[in-house]
Amino acid sequence: MRSSYGIAVALSAGLRLTTAAPAPRAESSLLYVTTYPVGQGAGKLITLKQDQTSLQSVAESDSCGPFPSWLTQAGDILYCVNEAWGGANGDLSALKISDDFSLPKLSGGQTVAGPVSTVVYGKGGRGLAVADYAGGGVDTFNITNPAAISLIKSQVYPAPGDNRPEPQNQARPHHAVLDPTGNFLVFPDLGADLLRVLRVNQNTLQYTDTKSYKFARGTGPRHAAFFKSGDKTFLYVVCELANLIQGFRVTYNYDKTLSFSRIYNSTTHGGTSPVPAGTSAAEITLSPDSKFLTVSSRNEKTLQYTLANGTAVPSDPLITFSINAVSGKLTHVQTAPAGGVNPRHFSFNKDGSRVASALQSDGRVIVFERDVASGKIGKAVAEANVPGMPNFVTFKQ
Numbered sequence: 363m364r365s366s367y368g369i370a371v372a373l374s375a376g377l378r379l380t381t382a383a384p385a386p387r388a389e390s391s392l393l394y395v396t397t398y399p400v401g402q403g404a405g406k407l408i409t410l411k412q413d414q415t416s417l418q419s420v421a422e423s424d425s426c427g428p429f430p431s432w433l434t435q436a437g438d439i440l441y442c443v444n445e446a447w448g449g450a451n452g453d454l455s456a457l458k459i460s461d462d463f464s465l466p467k468l469s470g471g472q473t474v475a476g477p478v479s480t481v482v483y484g485k486g487g488r489g490l491a492v493a494d495y496a497g498g499g500v501d502t503f504n505i506t507n508p509a510a511i512s513l514i515k516s517q518v519y520p521a522p523g524d525n526r527p528e529p530q531n532q533a534r535p536h537h538a539v540l541d542p543t544g545n546f547l548v549f550p551d552l553g554a555d556l557l558r559v560l561r562v563n564q565n566t567l568q569y570t571d572t573k574s575y576k577f578a579r580g581t582g583p584r585h586a587a588f589f590k591s592g593d594k595t596f597l598y599v600v601c602e603l604a605n606l607i608q609g610f611r612v613t614y615n616y617d618k619t620l621s622f623s624r625i626y627n628s629t630t631h632g633g634t635s636p637v638p639a640g641t642s643a644a645e646i647t648l649s650p651d652s653k654f655l656t657v658s659s660r661n662e663k664t665l666q667y668t669l670a671n672g673t674a675v676p677s678d679p680l681i682t683f684s685i686n687a688v689s690g691k692l693t694h695v696q697t698a699p700a701g702g703v704n705p706r707h708f709s710f711n712k713d714g715s716r717v718a719s720a721l722q723s724d725g726r727v728i729v730f731e732r733d734v735a736s737g738k739i740g741k742a743v744a745e746a747n748v749p750g751m752p753n754f755v756t757f758k759q
């Protein structure tokens with residue numbers, strides 16, 4: 363299998379390894395990073411190995427195409443979308459996670475333009491849904507056989523038609539999220555200011571569009587996270603254009619639709635705390651223990667982070683809130699440096715003791731310690747400079 367699909371293994375070529383404070387634990391972990399290209403180059407899917415205080419590239423792959431933007435792991439398959447900037451379509455690839463770090467492509471399919479997020483759905487995890495930002499649509503795939511994934515349906519939503527400037531001139535689904543029951547897919551639509559709600563048939567993998575939730579025009583919902591608390595379900599949405607976090611109590615209606623009643627609204631910094639001009643909120647993630655919610659915010663540059671080599675650089679924040687499990691309301695816990703500028707994406711490891719941050723504008727990935735009890739992000743464990751602009755990072759499961 364190895365190299366038969368254009369895998370380029372580049373041991374640390376173009377990568378500089380740096381170290382930070384000693385890690386308390388010795389185990390190593392693998393991380394997958396996708397990068398946007400710089401200039402005429404091509405983005406890559408990079409495998410990093412974190413070993414105590416080191417974070418090093420062990421493989422680079424072109425399998426996903428030149429604009430990889432999001433990864434979803436399912437067993438030993440990594441689903442990767444190629445955003446294909448400026449293209450009429452994007453692509454989804456099923457890549458095989460292999461012991462030699464290669465990621466050969468098993469099969470693929472075409473999406474609506476500009477795919478940016480994917481999620482597995484359906485009984486047995488046989489379906490995969492895609493959010494397409496540039497093309498304003500969604501796709502569903504049958505991934506029963508990763509070596510022969512097949513498109514079920516592509517759909518493009520009509521433009522809102524109210525003559526708003528870009529990016530609100532058209533529909534722009536930005537995130538594909540499965541609800542805790544597995545019966546609904548929701549897509550924050552940054553262009554149309556909607557939360558689109560699709561009811562899925564878990565057996566046939568088909569779906570029906572149901573009524574959307576409408577945000578105030580100009581809000582720009584980007585990403586979302588569900589929180590199931592006893593018999594209650596909450597949904598938190600980070601809104602890129604208005605830099606807000608909005609929390610909702612979700613009601614499952616008898617007519618098989620969802621209703622959303624807002625129970626929380628604050629800026630991404632909490633309360634009414636203002637954000638600097640030019641700020642653009644990005645990711646929202648529930649901690650593995652469901653006690654905390656962390657958001658990343660881009661282009662603020664008001665914090666400082668000291669690199670392992672002693673150089674202080676401007677930093678954007680990762681902002682953490684605790685969640686009241688009864689009311690669903692959030693309380694600000696910490697505003698921590700993300701380790702540089704443009705943290706488009708970050709991830710927790712499985713037990714929440716680490717956070718990996720992808721600094722798109724700085725070509726850097728950092729793994730931080732995280733205190734599971736307080737939810738606070740601590741000191742850096744390891745840093746790596748990566749070629750291109752890292753837009754996504756996840757720990758290998």
Ligand SMILES: *[C@@H]1O[C@H](CO)[C@@H](O)[C@H](O)[C@H]1NC(C)=O
Nearest residue numbers: 504505506507510565566567
């Ligand atoms: C999905 O594809 C498999 C073949 O890989 C096929 O057997 C199955 O019927 C398909 N399932 C649906 C729900 O379309």
Ligand SMILES: *[C@@H]1O[C@H](CO)[C@@H](O)[C@H](O)[C@H]1NC(C)=O
Nearest residue numbers: 578606627628629633634635
């Ligand atoms: C949400 O909070 C922001 C910031 O304080 C405020 O400007 C906005 O009006 C609030 N929106 C709603 C719907 O309460």
Ligand SMILES: *[C@@H]1O[C@H](CO)[C@@H](O)[C@H](O)[C@H]1NC(C)=O
Nearest residue numbers: 378380669670671672673747
């Ligand atoms: C420290 O690392 C940064 C990022 O790689 C680099 O730009 C800077 O020149 C380095 N500074 C020193 C003193 O080596």
